[in-house]
Amino acid sequence: MQTITTNHLQLTAVVWLVALLCLINMGLILAFIPFVVFKISATFLAVGVTELAMVMTRRSIKSKRLAAYFSV
Known part of the structure; x- marks a missing residue:
């Protein structure tokens, strides 16, 4: 079974940061840009x-649970 490495946790954190920035960007585009094409692509x-x-994240939580289960 594959355990979670530090690299995977760092990659997950970076993906969450990018997701947060994309959500902020989407909110700004939906609020201030009148062109529908940009709104759809940002969404x-x-x-x-x-x-x-x-x-x-779901995959890492599942693998943490499995690792805890099998280590007991």
Whole structure:
């Protein structure tokens, strides 16, 4: 079984940071830019990156649980 490494935790943290920045960017674009194309692309980017961050976090939590279960 693959254990969680420091690199994976750092990568997950960076992906969450990018997701947060994309969500802030989406909010600013939705508030201040009148062009629909930019609004749609910003929304897709923010949702996609946030979904990636959630999947990466879910995978690391699941592997931590499995590691704790099998180490007992």
